Amino acid sequence: AQTVTQSQPEMSVQEAETVTLSCTYDTSESDYYLFWYKQPPSRQMILVIRQEAYKQQNATENRFSVNFQKAAKSFSLKISDSQLGDAAMYFCAYGEGNTPLVFGKGTRLSVIA
Amino acid sequence: GAGVSQSPSNKVTEKGKDVELRCDPISGHTALYWYRQSLGQGLEFLIYFQGNSAPDKSGLPSDRFSAERTGGSVSTLTIQRTQQEDSAVYLCASSPREGVQETQYFGPGTRLLVL
Numbered sequence: 001a002q003t004v005t006q007s008q009p010e011m012s013v014q015e016a017e018t019v020t021l022s023c024t025y026d027t028s029e030s031d032y033y034l035f036w037y038k039q040p041p042s043r044q045m046i047l048v049i050r051q052e053a054y055k056q057q058n059a060t061e062n063r064f065s066v067n068f069q070k071a072a073k074s075f076s077l078k079i080s081d082s083q084l085g086d087a088a089m090y091f092c093a094y095g096e097g098n099t100p101l102v103f104g105k106g107t108r109l110s111v112i113a
Numbered sequence: 114g115a116g117v118s119q120s121p122s123n124k125v126t127e128k129g130k131d132v133e134l135r136c137d138p139i140s141g142h143t144a145l146y147w148y149r150q151s152l153g154q155g156l157e158f159l160i161y162f163q164g165n166s167a168p169d170k171s172g173l174p175s176d177r178f179s180a181e182r183t184g185g186s187v188s189t190l191t192i193q194r195t196q197q198e199d200s201a202v203y204l205c206a207s208s209p210r211e212g213v214q215e216t217q218y219f220g221p222g223t224r225l226l227v228l
Contacts, residue, residue, distance in 0.1 A: 004155075033213045043202060045156075045219035052214075091155055095213030098163070100146060100172065103155035 023092030138207030
């Protein structure tokens with residue numbers, strides 16, 4: 001079964017600085033999707049960014065970008081110019097075909113003013 | 114437009130009682146998912162509905178858990194004879210169509226506490 005590992009339970013970053021959250025996954029498939037979701041205290045999960053495995057170019061959404069290393073099965077999230085509103089739990093997730101997403105255990109990000 | 118809504122927002126119940134959790138997906142979305150988020154854990158898949166197909170129940174942890182989706186819209190997750198280990202946040206998500214390429218839109222969840 002596919003697994004997703006987030007090795008950093010907690011991270012902190014100074015406002016305006018850059019932080020990278022790590023994610024590794026295990027799969028034997030070649031065609032799949034990877035996601036980063038943000039969960040603020042309101043509990044509502046929000047999609048931050050997604051990456052299609054067949055695309056070599058790393059996905060970017062404004063201040064959020066990923067470093068996708070397919071051979072290493074690594075999918076890290078970089079947040080640039082961190083803002084107080086970025087403080088949340090961040091979950092990495094893996095998906096393929098029509099199967100449900102597999103989530104990591106999350107990284108709690110604190111942003112220090 | 115309206116997003117995914119869930120009710121109740123919080124539920125406290127006594128061990129052994131039955132509970133029903135409701136999910137209203139985004140109108141027109143054909144796929145609906147239930148997940149459970151226990152303290153300090155990621156999201157655990159429970160059940161998945163897609164259109165008129167038989168639901169994927171492979172994630173349900175025991176036969177005390179069941180879910181239905183009426184008219185391809187509203188879904189109810191029922192937990193019978195609740196146990197303390199059922200305490201968690203139950204999240205519902207919907208997507209326009211089936212398939213991992215479709216973005217899942219999540220509701221705010223129901224926090225269940227079993228005393």
